[in-house]
Amino acid sequence: MSSHSHTDGKQHTARGLFVSSTGTGIGKTIVTAGIGAYYHEICRRRIRIWKPVQSGVTLGDPEADSYRLRLGSGLLHIPEEEVATWTLQDPLAPWMAFERAGIEFSFGCLLEEGRRRQKDDSFLLVEGAGGIAVPFNAAHTMADAARELGLPVLLVASSGLGTVSHTVTAVQYARERGITDLAVVFSGPPTLADDRELAENARMIEAMAEVPVCGIVPWLVQPSHARAMETAAWTAWRQRWLASFVHMKKMTAWLQERA
Ligand SMILES: Nc1ncnc2c1ncn2[C@@H]1O[C@H](COP(=O)(O)OP(=O)(O)OP(=O)(O)O)[C@@H](O)[C@H]1O
Ligand SMILES: [Mg+2]
Secondary structure (H helix, E strand, O other): OOOOOOOOOOOOOOOOEEEEOOOOOHHHHHHHHHHHHHHHHHOOOOEEEEEEEEEEOOOOOOHHHHHHHHHHHHOOOOOOOHEEEEEEEOOOOOHHHHHHOOOOOOOOHHHHHHHHOOOOOOOOEEEEOOOOOOOOOOEHHHHHHHOOOOOOOEEEOOOOOOHHHHHHHHHHHHHHHHOOOEEEEEEEOOOOOOOHHHHHHHHHOOOOOOOOEEOOOOOOOOOOOOHHHHHHHHHHHHHHHHHHHHOOOOHHHHHHHOO
C-alpha cells in the first residue's frame, strides 16, 4: 500500500494545523507556541498542542520543544508527556533516531495517536520534526502525516537570502505528497532582511509556488536557561508575542478561516 496515493487529489481537511518548515531550526517551535497562544487566548478556541516526535532532548528539559510549546502557548493544563509522544535521545531525523534507540516505529500508531486527539471538537496544532521531507521511516515523511491527518500545512521559512529556492522546493514537495492547503510564513531576525527584501521574497515565492505568504512573525527570543524555569517569563514572552502577532492581518485571517 502506497501511503501517498490519494485518490481524488483533494486533501480531506480536519480542524487543525501542521506546522512544518523548509529545514530544521527555522522557528517552528516559536511559531507553533505563538499560534497556540493566539487560538487559546485571542480566539478562545479549545486546542491541543502536539509534537509527535522530538529528538536530542529529554522531557522536562527547558530546551525541549515539548517544554517550550507548553510554556510558550500557555496551555499549562496539558502535561508535557501529552505534548510529545516520542522523545528520542539522539539529535537525528526520527527514522534514524528510532533505529538507534531500538524502537520499532509504526506510522499507523502515529496516525492513531493523532486521530485520538482529533476526536472531540479541539483544534489539533502539530509541530513536525525538522523540514517537510524529514522521514519517520523509509516510506513516510512529515508531509504524509499532515496529509493523512487531513491537516493544512504552515511552512515556516527563513526570511533572508536563500529562502526562495528552499521554500519553492518545499511547497512543491508538499503538493507532490498530496497537501493542498498550504501557506508560508517567514521567521528571522530583523538583520536578515529589510522590508523591501521581505516583500520581494514574498512576491517571488507567491508567484512561483502559488502559495500565500503571510508575512514575518515577531522576532522575540524565548526565555532560556534559568529564566526558562519561570512561568512569569513565559507569560511576558506570550503577551509581547500576541501584541505584535495580532497585527499580522494576512496570517490571522488565514488562521481564523481554519479555526
Ligand atoms: N521568531 C523568532 N524569534 C526569536 N528567535 C527565533 C525566532 N525564529 C527563530 N528563532 C531562533 O531560531 C532558533 C530555532 O527556532 P525553533 O526552535 O523555533 O526552530 P524549529 O524549527 O522548531 O527547530 P527544530 O527543527 O529543532 O524543531 C531559536 O532558538 C531562536 O534562537
Ligand atoms: Mg522545534
